[in-house]
Amino acid sequence: MLLLSLIIAEAALETVPKYIAKHPSVVKHSSKIGKPASEILLDRSYHHGAMLKLKDAGKRGRPDLVHFALLEATSTPLYHESMLKVYVHTVANRVIFLNENVRLPKSYFRFEGLMEELFKDRRVRSDSNVLMELKDMEFCDLIGKLRPARVVGLSRIGARSSAEEVAKMIDRDTAIVVGGFPRDHFSSKISSKINYTYSISDLALEVHVVIARILYECEKILFK
Amino acid sequence: MLLLSLIIAEAALETVPKYIAKHPSVVKHSSKIGKPASEILLDRSYHHGAMLKLKDAGKRGRPDLVHFALLEATSTPLYHESMLKVYVHTVANRVIFLNENVRLPKSYFRFEGLMEELFKDRRVRSDSNVLMELKDMEFCDLIGKLRPARVVGLSRIGARSSAEEVAKMIDRDTAIVVGGFPRDHFSSKISSKINYTYSISDLALEVHVVIARILYECEKILFK
Numbered sequence: 244m245l246l247l248s249l250i251i252a253e254a255a256l257e258t259v260p261k262y263i264a265k266h267p268s269v270v271k272h273s274s275k276i277g278k279p280a281s282e283i284l285l286d287r288s289y290h291h292g293a294m295l296k297l298k299d300a301g302k303r304g305r306p307d308l309v310h311f312a313l314l315e316a317t318s319t320p321l322y323h324e325s326m327l328k329v330y331v332h333t334v335a336n337r338v339i340f341l342n343e344n345v346r347l348p349k350s351y352f353r354f355e356g357l358m359e360e361l362f363k364d365r366r367v368r369s370d371s372n373v374l375m376e377l378k379d380m381e382f383c384d385l386i387g388k389l390r391p392a393r394v395v396g397l398s399r400i401g402a403r404s405s406a407e408e409v410a411k412m413i414d415r416d417t418a419i420v421v422g423g424f425p426r427d428h429f430s431s432k433i434s435s436k437i438n439y440t441y442s443i444s445d446l447a448l449e450v451h452v453v454i455a456r457i458l459y460e461c462e463k464i465l466f467k
Numbered sequence: 468m469l470l471l472s473l474i475i476a477e478a479a480l481e482t483v484p485k486y487i488a489k490h491p492s493v494v495k496h497s498s499k500i501g502k503p504a505s506e507i508l509l510d511r512s513y514h515h516g517a518m519l520k521l522k523d524a525g526k527r528g529r530p531d532l533v534h535f536a537l538l539e540a541t542s543t544p545l546y547h548e549s550m551l552k553v554y555v556h557t558v559a560n561r562v563i564f565l566n567e568n569v570r571l572p573k574s575y576f577r578f579e580g581l582m583e584e585l586f587k588d589r590r591v592r593s594d595s596n597v598l599m600e601l602k603d604m605e606f607c608d609l610i611g612k613l614r615p616a617r618v619v620g621l622s623r624i625g626a627r628s629s630a631e632e633v634a635k636m637i638d639r640d641t642a643i644v645v646g647g648f649p650r651d652h653f654s655s656k657i658s659s660k661i662n663y664t665y666s667i668s669d670l671a672l673e674v675h676v677v678i679a680r681i682l683y684e685c686e687k688i689l690f691k
Contacts, residue, residue, distance in 0.1 A: 288574050307573040311538065315679070320670045349531040350512050351575035406683075446544045455539075455679035459630075 247415050250330045251312050252433050254423025255305035257335045258362045259285045266293035302424035303334050309423050310354045315451040317347055319458045338380040345374045386436050392416035393438045397453050401440035409441045410460035421450050471639050474554045475536050476657050478647025479529035481559045482586045483509045490517035526648040533647050534578045535675040541571055543682045562604040569598045610660050616640035618661045621677050625664035633665045634684035645674050
């Protein structure tokens with residue numbers, strides 16, 4: 244059965260890069276919580292000073308934003324009814340494969356622990372089931388693996404449309420791509436793989452709002 | 468100008484009640500973070516054992532859920548364009564009055580700090596502006612103060628409709644009421660003040676999803 248896919252692309256979710264592991268703000272946070280920097284999520288709330296040295300710093304270190312986006316997607320009837328697959332492509336070119344019917348924690352503290360486990364062990368299990376897996380993978384390789392009939396991107400700089408209109412063009416063989424970062428746009432590596440890019444509002448919408456709206460409109464059509 | 472209101476009712480957001488302040492799970496958490504129990508948010512993740520002694524325990528101690536619900540509401544164009552007022556009525560009968568254009572933090576850690584400040588000082592300021600205020604107030608008194616033309620509740624046990632249909636009945640003089648708790652239904656004190664109760668899905672939807680959908684459908688009508 245073909246499944247609608249949602250890809251949260253260039254998501255601001257990664258562990259602290261080696262390059263800044265010795266920065267005072269990282270060392271302080273790491274020793275406070277008693278974990279090596281390599282096992283801690285990069286987080287602007289704690290590592291702002293260190294992040295100034297990073298490339299594309301404005302797009303990184305927002306695990307809270309990715310948490311919201313993922314919860315929005317996995318709280319939908321489309322996901323609960325196994326009609327939607329959800330992928331997170333991260334800014335450091337890893338891809339999280341989320342199994343069906345995973346119930347992500349709403350508590351950020353627990354989500355953080357889950358993600359740190361995933362980045363460390365490459366998979367998270369519950370009893371005998373694999374809940375999620377992490378693979379080194381570029382966005383283009385994920386598209387190559389999924390082979391959707393079309394890739395629809397949602398971005399403020401896309402052609403002006405509405406969630407309702409865009410949903411009409413989406414069927415089960417579509418990958419919807421949203422940006423998992425707080426500002427700026429898709430990099431060229433992402434946009435070159437997108438067939439159609441639309442904007443669904445005149446106003447800037449946060450990514451979790453975009454996800455809520457497009458999946459809701461898709462649900463209205465696919466549940467008919 | 469009349470404004471659409473959203474009330475998150477009986478929200479699972481409160482500080483640790485005195486009655487359980489001496490419970491070992493509370494004492495341990497309180498001493499670990501170095502704050503008195505009366506200034507800590509009740510949270511099932513930490514206080515599960517102590518909460519077994521509380522009345523209506525299943526509806527309480529979920530500040531993470533209220534965080535999501537509030538962010539969903541305040542991320543909408545309706546709120547950004549000052550066409551929506553948002554209120555949180557808590558399970559312990561306090562009401563949070565949110566000012567216009569408040570940008571709540573997505574980081575739970577920061578949200579928690581903000582709420583603890585609000586419960587302690589009764590207001591949160593940024594420079595000379597009051598961002599939010601907390602008042603002792605029953606749900607019926609909030610309705611008495613707002614005096615909306617109609618109060619529309621959304622609940623799984625309401626009359627079966629859809630977000631689209633319910634939005635058609637909503638105008639700027641309406642208060643929309645959703646439950647800010649993880650399970651169960653409105654208590655009689657709430658439901659007795661609601662004029663119409665609707666269910667917008669055959670499937671159980673989390674409160675943040677209900678908020679996203681009803682406000683989106685209202686926006687389609689009110690922005691026309």
